[in-house]
Amino acid sequence: MSFLSELVEFGVTFASFTSSLIIVGSLLWLTPLILYSLGLNHSITTSNSNIVTSIWITDIVIHVIVGILVTFDAWALSGQTWPIQTLIIGAATFVTFTLPVLASYYTVNDDTFGTTIALASLGTSCVANATMVSILFELFHRGIKKIDTKKNTGKLKTRNNIVNGV
Numbered sequence: 001m002s003f004l005s006e007l008v009e010f011g012v013t014f015a016s017f018t019s020s021l022i023i024v025g026s027l028l029w030l031t032p033l034i035l036y037s038l039g040l041n042h043s044i045t046t047s048n049s050n051i052v053t054s055i056w057i058t059d060i061v062i063h064v065i066v067g068i069l070v071t072f073d074a075w076a077l078s079g080q081t082w083p084i085q086t087l088i089i090g091a092a093t094f095v096t097f098t099l100p101v102l103a104s105y106y107t108v109n110d111d112t113f114g115t116t117i118a119l120a121s122l123g124t125s126c127v128a129n130a131t132m133v134s135i136l137f138e139l140f141h142r143g144i145k146k147i148d149t150k151k152n153t154g155k156l157k158t159r160n161n162i163v164n165g166v
Helices: 003-009 018-046 050-077 082-108 112-145 159-163
Strands: none
Touching: 003 018, 003 050, 003 112, 018 050, 018 112, 050 082, 082 112
């Protein structure tokens, strides 16, 4: 069962509109990628700092890898493998934490466009991260409510378990 199927099964908000979730997720991934690319282009054309350019390149590469891992995890592993989740969350957090560094660099150098790109990147990354965590929290809370406390088995009541008599 894919992660999206689990979201539908547990009644997570808007999960029944699977295509909408895919579109929103894609936009939340694509928007920071575009901003990172603009930041890299700006760095290459205006900055004398190889470090700043290297940070933008690193952020883009990590962002692409995280996108691939999230897609693989959602479709193949249903988000149930903590080492993959750790890698995804750790890598995405690293990228998010580099963005204030870039914003500071551009601010100190009185570069309005660079500062704007870095802060816009930070904002979109924070919204994307918050969306991911919010969906997981909702899934967790809805799953907790479906625990069968009368039988005290600790098993979640899912549609599949009910249909199969588990």
